[in-house]
Amino acid sequence: MTTTGRHDLITTPVTADLVRGALDLERTERGLLPHRLPARARAQCDDGQLAMAESQPSGIRLALRTRATVVELDALPTRRAYAGVPARPHGVYDLLVDGRLTAQGGVPDGGHLLTVDLATGATSFRPGSPGTVRFEGLPAGPKTVEIWLPHNETTELLALRTDAPVEPAPPHGRPVWLHHGSSISHGSDAASPTAVWPARAASLAGVELINLGLAGSALLDPFTARALRDTPADLISVKIGINLVNLDVMRLRAFTPAVHGFLDTVREGHPTTPLLVVSPVLCPMHETTPGPTALDVTAAGGGQVRFQPMGDPAEVAQGKLTLRVIRAELARIVAARAADDPALHHVDGRDLYGESDADELPLPDGLHPDPATHHRIAERFAPLLRDLLPRPRPRPRPES
CATH class of the missing domain: 3.40.50.1110 (SGNH hydrolase)
Structure with missing residues (x-):
């Protein structure tokens, strides 16, 4: 189901049928949090490094079919920093159109911050707010669009907005x-x-x-x-x-x-x-x-x-x-x-x-x-x- 959102764009909830590459999708108060290990596995180990790694969506992407030329994704990233080391660049979102890398973007503001002291292993957490990655100027006409999520930032998916309706991409047929x-x-x-x-x-x-x-x-x-x-x-x-x-x-x-x-x-x-x-x-x-x-x-x-x-x-x-x-x-x-x-x-x-x-x-x-x-x-x-x-x-x- 879609509704008209800001800037006259259509808002589409992020649902499981739009997501590929995840083994589990956790429903949060805001949206969906992709995981690369199932809940049963996560329950068997409380290691912080594993929790951070498996929730970082390496290989996870949204896959949709649409005529849209503008795509926005609201997300809440958890960024990682190391104490005493220059700040790391923000995570990159790759946009593919019919399998070709067409654009890259990021969530410029907001996000949680997890700071790790590599010498001691101690961590600190600062909560933050969601942000938006926006892609525009996509080619007109029907196409398959994939948004690959940052491989190194835990990313909670909140909403998708486009200037044309979207539907899940059809089965790929690939091994x-x-x-x-x-x-x-x-x-x-x-x-x-x-x-x-x-x-x-x-x-x-x-x-x-x-x-x-x-x-x-x-x-x-x-x-x-x-x-x-x-x-x-x-x-x-x-x-x-x-x-x-x-x-x-x-x-x-x-x-x-x-x-x-x-x-x-x-x-x-x-x-x-x-x-x-x-x-x-x-x-x-x-x-x-x-x-x-x-x-x-x-x-x-x-x-x-x-x-x-x-x-x-x-x-x-x-x-x-x-x-x-x-x-x-x-x-x-x-x-x-x-x-x-x-x-x-x-x-x-x-x-x-x-x-x-x-x-x-x-x-x-x-x-x-x-x-x-x-x-x-x-x-x-x-x-x-x-x-x-x-x-x-x-x-x-x-x-x-």
Whole structure:
């Protein structure tokens, strides 16, 4: 149902049939809050980092069919800041018309502010007000419009306004790729939501993305495995490793059965779906040095965010995890399971970003790639999707 709103635009409530890429939509006093983990999973972990990551709508977008040339979206963002570090840019909204990036915008004012002290982990919260992102000058005529939400800002959706009626975009008919990973998959330091490497790879391969990249939270959690198990998909990929080192959460003895258990759970819902196990991309500081990972206080004092390893390479003998240890064990696990699971595949993360790439495009903070590296990883991953995903069925031609 639509009503006439301000500026003689038509106001349309944001409803579930307009939203893609979310696993859950929470009804709030103002509107809808997209989540990338279901409520049952969220109830099993009260970690603040996970709560922030899964509510940041990486890969989530509004998809509608309309003749509108003006589109406005009222939203209430939760912006993130780091104590002692220059303010981060506001989140970017990407507008696609018939699959092409046409415009970018943002909510210039308002929003909640979450401030994190990286040295201590302490947080503070300042409530704010909603704002509006506006796009105008869209091409005339019927078209599919997508608004990709900022990948790094929790975004409560309040209302949509247009100068022509809207309806949900029709079924896409493309294969669905379900991906889980860490902050790199979530989109840390990517330029915009469609420039996050899984979003870019999905676009290149012509597939539909559900992105469960969870910054700091790819920890082999059973509830994440169950979310993957219960989500329909034509291909699934799980990128495992770096966060286990960052947080120093387990040793090799626990890692191996945890990986098996995670894959077993996914396979309960997808027994024959192509499943890619992706090991970590190159991260020089943790190749042979275990975690935990900590903020470089000296760099932070100069207004820069850089990370450093705090483990001792000698501890690897006692089972501490490094990226090299994880890569070798993931390759062994997949090889052992593949005899009974021909749809299981292994991807060495260094084939996506390796030593020569690090020489050319070093990780700016020691941990996360820059926008150019997101593009490179996407270009290398897209062929894997094309090779393993079923081709979309051609739509019947309309009768003349």
